[in-house]
Amino acid sequence: MTAVLRDVTLRDGLQLTGKVLPTGRKAEIVRHLLALGVPELEIGSMARPDLVPPMANTLDLVAALTPAELQHCWLWVATPRHVEKALAAGVRNFQYCLSVSDAHNTANIGRTAEASVAAMPAAIRLAQEAGGSIQLCLATSFTCPFDGPVDPARVLAIAADPRTAGATDIVLADTLGQAHPAQVSALVTAVREQTPQRRIVFHGHDTWGMGVANTLAAIAAGAGMVDGSLGGLGGCPFAPGASGNTASEDILFATRPDWFTPASLAAMVGLTEDLLAELGEPNRSRTAEGARSKAAAFEWVAR
Structure with missing residues (x-):
């Protein structure tokens, strides 16, 4: 089974x-990235700019892109009001995010998980009426920085909630990068088998060195999209330890899309190096590191 990459550099990567x-x-x-062939991008967030300053010009970026380019782009939202404002700017693909853990949802969004779920039908209605798409993104699907391990039953309950x-x-996020492949496989399988049929997205972090392994486990279990960022940039400002x-680059080298x-x-390694130097x-x-090695006989080494 194959899965498409969504590059999240301009949202999660910059946070x-x-x-x-x-x-x-x-x-x-x-x-x-679009010219290289990357099929999907996450380009920003409606988070308050005083809390997440790198997202301050998100709607300016939306205005700078064409409708054709925006078809490939997703925006992070957490409330119906976010959706409404982004729709007015021209966005049509939304990632409605909440945390499975109440402690993290309160730190990240300022409300309980139940309050976020209760508000989601309004966000869905706004997106659908505009002909857009909206994802359910579940942060802390595996562990929470405040409460520890997250019960998979809680993930399944939100995934199966009629609201x-x-x-x-549905996006399953290993926000802290603490999950392991068997755990990822089990949760993706359970969501695929026990909740409404929809594409499963895996969002992984590499904190404990399991990023690529977890991504491959998610794909094998049925994920149709996986997230990554250039050079492994990123992390959550409201998740200590992330x-x-x-x-x-590592996901692409492992999965080899056509x-x-x-x-x-x-070309991607050059883009990454320039961006990270700016920041x-x-x-x-590791793939970018390998591409700069002296193993000249290997075709993937950049010359």
Whole structure:
């Protein structure tokens, strides 16, 4: 089974950097990734800019993109009001996010998980009336930084709740990167078998070195989309202990979609290196490191 990559550099990737990347530079990254063949992107968030400053120019970025480009782009939202404002700007693909853990949802969004679920039907209605798509994104699907392990039954209950039924996809997020492959496989399988049929998305972090392994386990269990960020950039500002996302380069090197070639990897590695240098962030991608090695006989080494 194959799965498409969604690159989340411009949302989850930038959250912890503390820097606002100029709108024009963000648009350039969107166009570069789409030209390389990356099929889906997460380009920003409706989070309060005083709390997550790198997201301050999200709607400016939306305005800079064409409708055709926006068809490939997703925006993080947490309330019906977020959806309403983003719709007015031209967004049509929404990731409605809440945390399975009440403690993290309160820290991240300022309300209980139940309150977020109760508000979701209004968000779904707004998206559907505009001909858009909306995902149910479940942060802390495996562990919570405040409460520890998360009961899978709680994930299944939210996934099966009639109030979330209008979501086109469900995102299972290993927010802290503490899950292991058997755990990921079990939860993806349970969601696939016990909740309404919709595409399953796996959002992984590489904190404990399991990012690629967990992503491959999710795909094998039925995930149709997986998230990654350039150079493994990222992390949640409201989740102590969370580090970068699984690197997009590493996911692509492992899964080898038809469009991904040595030339596209070399171009992506160059984009990553330039971006991380601008941000003053380390490159956590092992594939990017390998692409700069001296193993000249290997076709994937960038020359």
